[in-house]
Amino acid sequence: DSGVTQTPKHLITATGQRVTLRCSPRSGDLSVYWYQQSLDQGLQFLIQYYNGEERAKGNILERFSAQQFPDLHSELNLSSLELGDSALYFCASSVVGRGNEQFFGPGTRLTVL
Amino acid sequence: DQQVKQNSPSLSVQEGRISILNCDYTNSMFDYFLWYKKYPAEGPTFLISISSIKDKNEDGRFTVFLNKSAKHLSLHIVPSQPGDSAVYFCAASDQGGSEKLVFGKGTKLTVNP
Numbered sequence: 001d002s003g004v005t006q007t008p009k010h011l012i013t014a015t016g017q018r019v020t021l022r023c024s025p026r027s028g029d030l031s032v033y034w035y036q037q038s039l040d041q042g043l044q045f046l047i048q049y050y051n052g053e054e055r056a057k058g059n060i061l062e063r064f065s066a067q068q069f070p071d072l073h074s075e076l077n078l079s080s081l082e083l084g085d086s087a088l089y090f091c092a093s094s095v096v097g098r099g100n101e102q103f104f105g106p107g108t109r110l111t112v113l
Numbered sequence: 114d115q116q117v118k119q120n121s122p123s124l125s126v127q128e129g130r131i132s133i134l135n136c137d138y139t140n141s142m143f144d145y146f147l148w149y150k151k152y153p154a155e156g157p158t159f160l161i162s163i164s165s166i167k168d169k170n171e172d173g174r175f176t177v178f179l180n181k182s183a184k185h186l187s188l189h190i191v192p193s194q195p196g197d198s199a200v201y202f203c204a205a206s207d208q209g210g211s212e213k214l215v216f217g218k219g220t221k222l223t224v225n226p
Contacts, residue, residue, distance in 0.1 A: 002156065035216075042216035042219060043202070044216075045215070056212060056213055101162055104149075104157045105156050
C-alpha cells in the first residue's frame with residue numbers, strides 16, 4: 001500500500017459526459033501528479049500540482065482540468081468525453097523537490113461507451 | 114517521439130536465474146532514473162533509482178546499472194523469484210526541469226518455477 005488513494009476504482013460513462021477523479025496523496029506529500037495509461041502505452045504525464053499551485057503541464061487536453069485543494073487532495077476533471085479517453089488514470093505523490101521517487105495510487109479505470 | 118524505450122515487450126526466465134531488463138533513453142538532459150514494478154489492477158510500485166552521478170545502485174536482489182555514454186540502463190534481478198513476475202517500467206526525469214517522469218512502455222517479466 002503506497003498510501004495514495006484514488007476514487008473511484010472503476011468508472012463507466014457515455015461519450016459527451018463529464019467525470020471527476022479524486023486523489024488523496026500520502027501524508028506529508030505536497031506534490032500530486034496525474035498520469036494516463038492508454039492501451040499499449042506507457043504512462044503519460046498529464047499535470048502536476050504542488051501545494052495547491054499548478055507546477056507543470058504535459059500533453060493534457062483542453063477538455064481536461066485539475067486542481068489541488070487546501071487539504072492537498074486533488075481532482076482531475078474530464079469533460080466532453082470521447083471513446084479515446086478510455087484509459088487508466090493514475091495519481092502519484094512525492095515529498096517535494098526533484099530526485100524524489102513518486103508513489104502511485106491504484107488508479108481509476110475509465111471506460112467511455 | 115519516445116524518449117524512453119524498452120525494446121523488449123516481454124522476458125521469460127527460470128526461477129533462481131538472473132533477469133536483465135533493459136532501457137534506452139534519448140534525452141541527454143535526463144539525470145535521474147527509476148524502475149517501477151506493476152502488478153495487474155494495481156498502481157506502479159517504486160523499486161529502485163539511480164542518479165546520473167552514479168553508474169550502479171544496489172538494493173537487495175535488485176541492481177540498476179547506468180551507462181551514460183550509451184544512454185542505457187538496465188535492471189538486474191538476482192535470483193529471480195516467481196513473485197517478481199510483473200510489468201517493469203523504466204522512467205526518467207530531468208532534475209533541472211520539470212519533475213515529471215517520462216516512462217517507457219514496459220517489459221512483462223515472467224519467472225517460471
